[in-house]
Amino acid sequence: MPQSRVYLWFIGPALLLMCVILLIPILIAGGLSLTDYSLGNTGASFVGLENYERIFTRSTYEKMFGATFRYVFVVVPLTVGLGLGAALLIDSLGRFGDLYKTIYFLPVMAALIAMAIVWEFAFHPTIGIVNATLERGCGTVLERWDWYAQGCERTFPLWLNDRDYAIWTVSFIGVWQGFGFNMVLYLAGLTSIPPSLYDAAEMDGAKSGWDRFRLVTWPLLGPTTVFVVTISFIRSFQVFDMVEAFYPQGGGPSKSVYVMMFAIYEKGIQQNLMGIGAAITVVFLAFVMILTLIQRWLVERRTHYV
Amino acid sequence: MSQISLRTITKSFGETPVLNNVSLDIEEGEFVTLVGPSGCGKSTFLRILAGLEAADAGQVEIQGRDVTAIRPADRNLAMVFQSYALYPHLSVAQNIMTPLRMRDLNRLGRLPVIGPLLSRAAHRKMRDQVGEVAETLQITPLLDRKPGQLSGGQRQRVALGRAMVRQPVAFLMDEPLSNLDAALRVHMRAELSELHRRLQATFVYVTHDQAEALTMSDRMAVMMHGDILQVGPPNDIYRNPASLDVARFIGSPRINTLPGEVNGTGGLELLGVTTETRVRGLRQAVTMGVRPEHLHMRVTGRFSGTVRHRENLGSDIFVHLEVAGAPAKVVLRLAPAEAVELGLGTRVAFDFNPTDILLFDATGARLAFTHPAREVA
Ligand SMILES: Nc1ncnc2c1ncn2[C@@H]1O[C@H](COP(=O)(O)OP(=O)(O)OP(=O)(O)O)[C@@H](O)[C@H]1O
Numbered sequence: 001m002p003q004s005r006v007y008l009w010f011i012g013p014a015l016l017l018m019c020v021i022l023l024i025p026i027l028i029a030g031g032l033s034l035t036d037y038s039l040g041n042t043g044a045s046f047v048g049l050e051n052y053e054r055i056f057t058r059s060t061y062e063k064m065f066g067a068t069f070r071y072v073f074v075v076v077p078l079t080v081g082l083g084l085g086a087a088l089l090i091d092s093l094g095r096f097g098d099l100y101k102t103i104y105f106l107p108v109m110a111a112l113i114a115m116a117i118v119w120e121f122a123f124h125p126t127i128g129i130v131n132a133t134l135e136r137g138c139g140t141v142l143e144r145w146d147w148y149a150q151g152c153e154r155t156f157p158l159w160l161n162d163r164d165y166a167i168w169t170v171s172f173i174g175v176w177q178g179f180g181f182n183m184v185l186y187l188a189g190l191t192s193i194p195p196s197l198y199d200a201a202e203m204d205g206a207k208s209g210w211d212r213f214r215l216v217t218w219p220l221l222g223p224t225t226v227f228v229v230t231i232s233f234i235r236s237f238q239v240f241d242m243v244e245a246f247y248p249q250g251g252g253p254s255k256s257v258y259v260m261m262f263a264i265y266e267k268g269i270q271q272n273l274m275g276i277g278a279a280i281t282v283v284f285l286a287f288v289m290i291l292t293l294i295q296r297w298l299v300e301r302r303t304h305y306v
Numbered sequence: 307m308s309q310i311s312l313r314t315i316t317k318s319f320g321e322t323p324v325l326n327n328v329s330l331d332i333e334e335g336e337f338v339t340l341v342g343p344s345g346c347g348k349s350t351f352l353r354i355l356a357g358l359e360a361a362d363a364g365q366v367e368i369q370g371r372d373v374t375a376i377r378p379a380d381r382n383l384a385m386v387f388q389s390y391a392l393y394p395h396l397s398v399a400q401n402i403m404t405p406l407r408m409r410d411l412n413r414l415g416r417l418p419v420i421g422p423l424l425s426r427a428a429h430r431k432m433r434d435q436v437g438e439v440a441e442t443l444q445i446t447p448l449l450d451r452k453p454g455q456l457s458g459g460q461r462q463r464v465a466l467g468r469a470m471v472r473q474p475v476a477f478l479m480d481e482p483l484s485n486l487d488a489a490l491r492v493h494m495r496a497e498l499s500e501l502h503r504r505l506q507a508t509f510v511y512v513t514h515d516q517a518e519a520l521t522m523s524d525r526m527a528v529m530m531h532g533d534i535l536q537v538g539p540p541n542d543i544y545r546n547p548a549s550l551d552v553a554r555f556i557g558s559p560r561i562n563t564l565p566g567e568v569n570g571t572g573g574l575e576l577l578g579v580t581t582e583t584r585v586r587g588l589r590q591a592v593t594m595g596v597r598p599e600h601l602h603m604r605v606t607g608r609f610s611g612t613v614r615h616r617e618n619l620g621s622d623i624f625v626h627l628e629v630a631g632a633p634a635k636v637v638l639r640l641a642p643a644e645a646v647e648l649g650l651g652t653r654v655a656f657d658f659n660p661t662d663i664l665l666f667d668a669t670g671a672r673l674a675f676t677h678p679a680r681e682v683a
Pocket residue numbers: 319322324342343344345346347348349350351513514
């Protein structure tokens with residue numbers, strides 16, 4: 001008796017779509033990363049792992065990794081921490097919670113390009129509100145602080161255009177923009193904690209807020225935290241539009257803000273070096289893949305309570 | 307002096323009054339059950355006793371100390387929640403140990419890895435206590451599991467263990483058996499009574515199931531619409547309910563009620579029959595209550611009805627009769643042998659002993675009555 005082929009109709013469409021829009025492009029990128037292909041050329045020659053070798057030896061790419069990891073390791077802990085803190089504070093509020101929720105979530109919804117322009121003004125070395133405010137503080141006790149005194153004597157930092165400050169300034173804006181998103185995820189996580197657990201904790205003698213947090217809130221937010229951390233990592237690795245808006249050419253002062261996504265764009269699109277662009281993309285995918293695997297492992301191991 | 311006393315507790319949620327001036331005294335070592343229909347305020351009352359909810363007015367005293375303004379953690383009570391409220395991320399052993407960790411260890415001793423090293427003796431003692439409790443409740447093989455991997459009955463025992471591991475002034479339980487299946491519920495009823503005998507501790511138990519209240523408690527308090535209507539030993543309440551509401555709520559199947567009238571000479575008239583029962587007082591409409599086990603099939607019975615439904619419970623058979631003039635079906639409890647011949651539609655004559663009835667006036671309060679032979683109620 002012939003086996004029914006109906007199942008093909010059930011899985012077929014999804015499988016086909018996944019191949020066409022996900023797997024095949026990845027394979028093509030993987031293939032291109034082994035060549036020196038440029039868009040418009042009729043042919044390309046196979047160069048082996050030369051593109052990858054460049055990524056891991058040239059100083060430009062060293063800067064790329066440096067900028068990316070600085071950004072990621074500032075933005076992820078801060079957005080997660082601030083997101084959790086804001087969620088806990090808002091959750092403890094009765095009446096104005098919704099108002100704060102909206103305020104903190106606004107940057108997430110705003111168009112980042114527009115926000116970038118505003119921040120560019122704010123951080124402008126001479127007419128920007130940041131340095132203008134800092135100058136107000138000159139002559140007060142704040143001058144005891146060496147960094148401040150130096151700023152008063154000469155000038156305050158150029159922020160976005162100083163290679164020592166640029167990546168941190170961009171990270172700051174990234175935090176400002178991103179923590180509202182994590183806050184909303186944490187708020188959802190908080191509402192799913194059964195109130196009776198807090199009653200039980202109180203009966204068991206957990207008297208301080210910290211005790212309750214350690215005994216109930218933090219462990220029960222475990223699954224949320226794994227998700228929030230993973231998504232924050234991926235979002236931070238993907239940072240692009242802000243860098244493109246601030247530094248359309250070259251990735252910031254001395255390439256100090258030359259993050260991966262921008263590098264892919266610059267090499268692959270601006271300079272039409274498809275091979276190297278594809279190679280960076282593959283490395284990027286590898287990072288995201290590793291993060292996802294870690295997340296799956298954590299979810300299955302520790303935070304799955306039933 | 308009683309060990310726990312609640313005085314004139316009043317509570318409302320917004321506009322909704324939930325408790326109106328409720329008072330209750332609980333003696334040491336007693337098993338007191340609060341029973342009442344769903345939504346009557348039992349949980350709220352228990353939570354006020356625990357301190358998890360603040361009363362609008364009234365006092366709570368525990369061992370002679372006014373604890374109205376004292377937080378739950380400092381009242382030295384233990385509670386078993388309806389949903390058990392076990393910490394899902396902790397193993398059974400850790401769940402049971404939590405009250406000890408929170409109360410007997412300082413911050414340092416509670417730290418994950420260093421804690422057990424710093425206060426080794428304290429940790430060993432706590433582990434021993436947990437082991438003992440687990441032994442008592444027969445959950446030793448489950449100690450390393452997470453609550454998610456337990457059955458309902460096992461979770462219930464863990465929740466009990468978490469309450470038992472300390473020596474609290476009283477155990478508060480909010481419908482701890484309501485999530486279990488019928489057979490397990492009956493089994494746990496016996497186990498809880500046994501546990502109460504062994505621990506000699508005070509139990510305050512909330513339930514909407516009158517069977518639980520009747521079987522387990524030393525005293526029960528019947529609550530309805532935010533008032534405690536009657537407090538007393540289960541048997542007293544069953545035999546001698548103070549009002550129609552209590553009589554209707556306690557007992558299954560429900561007490562039969564028949565409309566009646568007291569005539570000008572104080573005689574009770576029921577469904578057109580004048581009985582020998584005498585009521586002192588005026589001409590008035592009354593309700594007579596009689597429990598199914600007090601109705602007897604008798605050829606000479608003064609009342610009669612048609613069989614409309616039979617419920618066979620094996621040991622007993624409940625026969626539902628349609629009686630002319632009675633608003634609801636009248637239920638008789640019969641032995642299986644008696645009921646063999648009673649098919650649907652059979653006409654049955656029945657009667658009762660005049661001393662077995664209860665009389666209520668129009669407001670539902672008990673009415674005293676006399677019987678020519680002897681005085682009752
Ligand atoms: N937090 C609350 N806010 C508003 N109303 C409440 C709240 N908690 C309870 N109520 C109301 O108070 C009344 C009594 O509630 P309670 O939980 O004490 O009932 P219960 O007797 O325990 O019922 P059940 O047997 O169903 O558990 C109910 O009418 C309920 O709707």
